[in-house]
Structures are given as structure tokens and as C-alpha cells.
Amino acid sequence: MAARERLLVIGGDAAGMSAASQARRRRGPDELEILVVERGHYASYSACGIPYFVGGVVEDLGKLIARTPAEFRDLGIDLRLRTEAVEIDVDGGRVRVRAEDGGERWEVYDDLMIATGAVPSRPRLPGADAAGVHGVQILDDGVAIRRAVEDGKPRRAVVVGGGYIGLEMAEAMVMRGLEVSLVDIADQPMQTLDPDMGAIVADAIRGIGVRLYLGEPVAGFDTSPDGHVTAVRTESRTLPADLVVFGLGVKPASGLAREAGVAVGPTGGIVTDRRMRTPTERVWAAGDCVETRHLVSGAPVAIALGTHANKQGRVAGVNLGGGYATFPGVVGTAVSKICTVEVARTGLNEREAAAAGFATLSVVVESTTRAGYHPGATAMKTKLIAERRSGRLLGAQIVGEENAAKRVDGLAIALWNGMTVEEMTGLDLGYAPPFAPVWDPVLIAARKTADAVEQDMRSRS
């Protein structure tokens, strides 16, 4: 019998715990020891649920936690919270960890899984670290913000940055009765959408009472003598703030890996192959800290999203357990909801497509979610972006109400398979009056985009 090996996992959320669980399924405790170190108070939770926890939509913190440390212990996984990995020594096959009391020790490994997640971007400005200023990444952040909101003191909140998290947090704080402003350096919120679609989101945000200041870079933060934030300053105004939340996106938390000599790619994410192996022997990585391949552009991307983290963690765990699994890449699908307005995107937007070297054509169609005569039918806009000449679908965006956003799945699968918009016009999609008009919005959009591709070709011939 082979000697018992040791798997050390850094990071106890989606990717780390998925990897640990999968490895355990395939290799019992006699064969594989599994140690997970997690710097926060919580592990195995839904980070995407944080805005709903802050807003009170999800009352109980426990509901966000998939498995407790005790449950992992029962599986033979030693999960240590409040324990931070501070150095990786790949030559020595060991990691220096710091416990809550500050004590440090080296933990050895046969295989190392890096699942350190991401860190919220923060402007390098005085006051950006003041009390009352929060990033949103780990569940501890959510707990801190909810505590601040529930203590009843804050009246005015400023969200800096209008990405998904920023918008979801803005809505959550509106639900809590705060006066909420949102500042973004860009001319539109949700930069992952094209400006025409982003403008609809901006209207929705204003519609729930959020004051939107677009095209305004943050210039600084005012603080009180006791070090608490009191205002956010832009070049045009000073916004009083009892609470500030960053929604500027996140960056891969790859510093530890980089310092250890583990390859980090151009996106700042750790480099892995399709089996989630880094180029460093017996070092694996998965989740928000890695970069992956965008299957439309072919370029590496770092996209922090629970669904990728879970899949990648699972893939790493299967491989660590002696099986074979791969993570092929992403097509950039994302969905979100601001009150009743649903937003979805997949593939490349116009800017991204241009950056990737594609010449594109775009079409936006207005349609309804159900047959026009069916009560409850609401408006939705579908935008398709196709490559000139080939007509290959490159990206799609949807903004609408009830039931609009999840329709992006079909578009993501069409993208995944490299379909052209002309081919898509024949697709056999579900039709009944409560679900779609007889010409599904996706079919109308495909038809119009295919027509645009054809016209474009004629005008150039």
C-alpha cells in the first residue's frame, strides 16, 4: 500500500471545498489526508448571496453556508478557519500558515491546491481603508456590512463602481431604507454591457431611487477624527456617506502564488491547464484566483464567478482523486437582477470583440417575454453581436423583466457550439403563449442579425 498522501488546500470557499470534497470521494482518509486553511470566519458559502443577505432577502446567515466545518470533519476533511496561508515553499513542498492567535507553522503537502479567490479592487486614495468603507468578497465582508446597516446608524450609503456587485449592493441598501448614491468613472453602469444596453440598466437603478453619478472618478474620501468615512469626493461633488461599498470588480488573489514562483498570466490570474494544474509540479489552482480561456476570443480571462469556481474546483478534485476531468473555458455568461429588471450577457460585447480583432455587426430587437396578448407580457431587449462575413455569433445581451435573463443560456450554448446567426434562425425553441411570442425574441434577433450580415456583404461586394 502506498503511503498516505497529504492534500493541502488554501481557501475554503467554492473552489477549495469542491476540490477537497471531490478528492475525498475518490480517495478515502486512509489514502489521502486533506487539510484546508481558510483565513475568514466562514467556509463553503455562497459569496454571490452576500447582497441578498445584506438586503435581508436572506435572513439567516446559515442559509448561505452549504456545509459546516463539522460536516467536513465528518467527511475526513480538516478545515481550519481563521488560518491564513502566508507563504508557499514549492521546493520544500510546504506552506507557512498563521493561526488566529498569530502563531505560525509550516504545513507540508504532497499536492497543493490554491483557491485563494479574489480581492475587491480599491482605489489607491487616502481614506480608502477608513472604517465604514467595505469591499465585498468574503462572507466576513457581508457580515460586516449587514452589521453596519442593522445598527441603524448609517443613513447615507455611497457605492463606488457600478458592476454587478455594486448594483446588487445598491439595491440591497435601498431595501434597507438607506439613501444610496452610486458613483462610476464610466459613462454607464455595468461595463460588461454595451452602452445602449447599459443605459437601460442605469434607468432601472434610478427607478429604485439610487442617485447615479456617472463619468465621475472618485477623488478621495473624507474621514472623521476617529477615522470613520464621512464623505466620498468626486471631481464634481462631495457625497456625504456613513457607509461606502466598493463595487469596482475584483482581481485574482494571486500574490501568494506569484511570490512562490507559480506562473501568473496577463490577467493577474494563476495559469493552469484544462485539468487545473499549474505549471509548477503538484500545485493546482481553481476559482477566482485563476485565469481561464475565453472560448470566443481565445484569450485568457479572469472572471470571478461562483459557477466557474465550483466547476473548476470539482475538476481539480476529480483529478486529484485519480480521475480525469477538464474545465474547457468560459464564454463569459453572466446574469443579474436589479429589482424587476433582469440583465444578462454572454460572449463578447462590442468593445471586447473589437479588442479581440473581430469586425462585428450588432442588432437590438425589442420584443415581449410572452405572446403580446398574454397578460403579464413584458418588454425585453435582445442584442446580438455577430462577426462580419461569417455571421458567427460572438455575443449577446438581454435586458428585460420576468423570465428574460435566463434565456441567455440558449445563446451561451449557441456560442459554445460556434453557431452562425443564420443557423440560429432555424432553432426549435419552446413556444406557448405564456412563455414566448410565436417568434421567440432569440429567433427575431437571429433573423435580423443574419439579414444585417447579408446586407453588409452586399454593400461591400
Add this chain to the structure above:
Amino acid sequence: MAARERLLVIGGDAAGMSAASQARRRRGPDELEILVVERGHYASYSACGIPYFVGGVVEDLGKLIARTPAEFRDLGIDLRLRTEAVEIDVDGGRVRVRAEDGGERWEVYDDLMIATGAVPSRPRLPGADAAGVHGVQILDDGVAIRRAVEDGKPRRAVVVGGGYIGLEMAEAMVMRGLEVSLVDIADQPMQTLDPDMGAIVADAIRGIGVRLYLGEPVAGFDTSPDGHVTAVRTESRTLPADLVVFGLGVKPASGLAREAGVAVGPTGGIVTDRRMRTPTERVWAAGDCVETRHLVSGAPVAIALGTHANKQGRVAGVNLGGGYATFPGVVGTAVSKICTVEVARTGLNEREAAAAGFATLSVVVESTTRAGYHPGATAMKTKLIAERRSGRLLGAQIVGEENAAKRVDGLAIALWNGMTVEEMTGLDLGYAPPFAPVWDPVLIAARKTADAVEQDMRSRS
């Protein structure tokens, strides 16, 4: 200049009017005369909307009508209602039509478009044509049933046949306050689903108060001396009925074509190529009266559905107008809703797959429509059917609540592209807590089916 040609269209609903409109777009009235004859009182309406009109969900009949005869006239399309085609003479290039007053005349054509739709199946039993017994196909049927319901006399309705239309009509009549029974010769309603999924639909139907009598063939109909239906008899019981509705499915209305020597295939549908041309010169056909290719089984199928009829009609019209368009076939996607229960299917069910010569493996997974902790998350069941060994997806079925059914679109697109369940496990689907659990039901189902395929292979090696 070429002489003006004449397009004659038989049937003024989805396929016929789409063809006429498309042909007109490409060829003006100076070039092409277009005559459409329609036997009913209405044209260009949503037949799929009939149950909602009967149930009162859609109040106004006009809402079901996309374009009036006057609007078609303005487009230069001569649409004649209450005018029935009674004979096609392909050698003479003419069609004998009968006007409302019984007068007949021959109308010549250069191109003929047959869009005669479908006829509801009726049991060949005495009383099946009695007053108060209705099929559901053209809008006239819907108007007659709603009139019968609204005159307040019927108290007890019996639906014979538990297909989509039967179930939707049962719900509509429950909404109208009638006591509704549903009789089906099969052991489950909705034969397009496998028995395990159909059983859930049966429960939903019972849940809204419909009495379900399954596995009971109808033996006959009792009628009053004045010829009105009074009861439906099965082998086991007599169900008093003031109103009877058939939901036994429909058959292609291909009799006129067959009599004229236009080829009719094994399904009873008119045979066409991908451009919607029949083998008879200058005779085209589209909609519920034709058969098309099932892209999974490769076999011809006749599926009466507005979405196919519209697409096929458009394709025929583009080609009639001098353009090039094709209808590639279908994958058998359908969605429906019984109160809050949504039902969807695509591809082949187990019975159909076996008939097509596939050895299959199936997996049913229970999941939720949103993240489990998100309020409003409801249960949904997803069934995938894959080919043994290859793991190619062959079919899928979904039963669930809010937002469950339209997820079938993604599965239909996966099928369309011939994906295997293993490939599907990597799909990048939209994830956020209000829209899906972090492991989307489709991904879980794909994973479990892929595992089943692998296990099956091992157990046979």
C-alpha cells in the same frame, strides 16, 4: 417585363399568411398577384391562444388576430374568408373554391401554397359529432366553445384526451367554473413525456380540481333527443357532460393534397424539401399539414405547432419571392403550463428513442429554480435521455414551477448541435442566486447522466 404571376394560398393562418407576406415583401403587386382562401371566419390568428381565449385570460378575440383582412388588402394580398378550397387540379394549375354562399369557381395559379393546417382527431363513435362536442383547431372552434361556456348553461365538461390542448382546455374550463373531467386511454396525460414525468403533470391536473380518468378508452357518447351531447361513456363509467372537448391531438389536413396527387408521407403530412417545395412542380406546402424531419431521429414527423408553421411559411414565402431560405427540421421542443406547473420537452422521449433504434440511459434530477436560500425557489425536475456509449443527448424533459420550462431552450440548442452530456457539463450558463443554484439544474443533470454513461460502459466492458 415578365407577365404578372399569381400565387394562390390555401389556408389563411400562420403558414399561409407568413408565406403570403414574405412573398409580397420581395415581389410587389405589379409582379405577383396573391390570393388567399380561408375556410373559417378568421385568418392570421394565434391558434395556440385559443385555450386562453376560452378561459378568459385573453378577453378580446381581436387580440389573437395579428392582421385583419383589411390590413392584408393594404399589402396587396387578397384574403377571402369563408372560402374553401375543395379540389386542386395540378395539371390545370387551378383550384376549385367554394364561397360562403355555396357558389364554386376555379381559381388559377402559377404557384400554389398549401397551408391547410390540421384537423383534430375524433373517435369514430356514434355521437362524436353531436352538438356540444368540439374539436380545437381553428379560431372558429375557440369562438364556439367560448360562446357555449359563456351562455352559462354548461355545468359539466368532459375533455377527451390529455395532450397539450386537452390539458390547457381543461384548465380554461376550470377557470370558467365548470366541473371538468378528463378521460384518456393512456395511463398518463401528456404522452409526449415519459410516464415518470407525466405522473407529475397528472398530479397537477388533479390539483386544480380536474377529475382524471386514465387508462379508460371512450366507448361512446349519449345524446339528448335534440341531438346534444349529454354524457361520455367509458368502459368503466358514464360521465354526464354538457360540453365535450377533444384533446386527442391533430392530424395533418392533407386530404386535398393527396387527392390531387401531391405526395403525402408516412405521417400523413405533405412531403416537402427544405425549401418547402413539394415534389409536384410549383406546389408548395407549409405548416401543420406537412411533415418535417426530426433532427435527432432522422425520421419524418408531423408536429402541429405555430412556431414551425410561421417559420416554414416564412421560408416558403422567401423562396416564392425569389430568395433562398430553408427549414432544416425540428428537435421536438414543446412547452406548456397547467396553472403554476410548467412542462417542457425536447428531442426524443424514451419510447421515441427506442423506436428510433437508440439504446438509452436516463437520469432525473430534482433541483430548484433559484439558489435554495433565495425566497421563491421552487422545485423542478429535469430528465435527460442520452445514448448509451456515445453519451449523445437525445432528449430532455422538465417539470417545475416559475421559470422552469423555458430552460428547455438551452437543451434544445444542445441537441441541435449534437452535444454529448459530458460536453454539456462544462457549459457556461447564467448564474446568480435569483436565477439558479450555483450548480444549474441542467449542469447537475448533465453530470449525473455522464456518470451513468460511464458506469454503464464499465459494467459492460
